[in-house]
Amino acid sequence: GESVGLHLPTLSVQEGDNSIINCAYSNSASDYFIWYKQESGKGPQFIIDIRSNMDKRQGQRVTVLLNKTVKHLSLQIAATQPGDSAVYFCAERTNAGKSTFGDGTTLTVKP
């Protein structure tokens, strides 16, 4: 069956360091992979996505890497700031719009 999982439930980094959040997925048929950020009391917020035919995509301070060989997805956050503290979810999405979410990694940024 489909499942999307994250390697670590929690991650703590020092302010200014780079953060790497990892995710493993199992559905080879997914067409898009997405990272969401969820702050306390709020809904998930779209950060960045990547199509299955790509291996890297960059945004503002964020980079997503996709390794289809090992079914691995990662989110890199450069120069992590206190405002980056949140729960991060990876999700996979088919062309038909069906999304499956993993269970999240809680990122804590220490000042």
Added chain:
Amino acid sequence: EAGVAQSPRYKIIEKRQSVAFWCNPISGHATLYWYQQILGQGPKLLIQFQNNGVVDDSQLPKDRFSAERLKGVDSTLKIQPAKLEDSAVYLCASSRSGQGNSPLHFGNGTRLTVT
């Protein structure tokens, strides 16, 4: 643009009571989703609408949950009767289309506590 609006923000009910949640998606978004998020877990899809038609309700416990989107805009999700395990945050999301390249926009959810 205005985001996805949900109400109420919080609801506390006793088991076996009924409850309803309301969602107003982003204007022009054809696709609307209801997700259940249990504490510490990722959101799980309950139902997906395309305009006012149901696209996917395979994960909706139909013996107690119902949802409608009568005019293809606002939607309501109802639980009757509620069980303790229904305690969760209920998230509404919308997207411009139901295709994979159309990102989801989430509301802030309704936190339901069943006692």
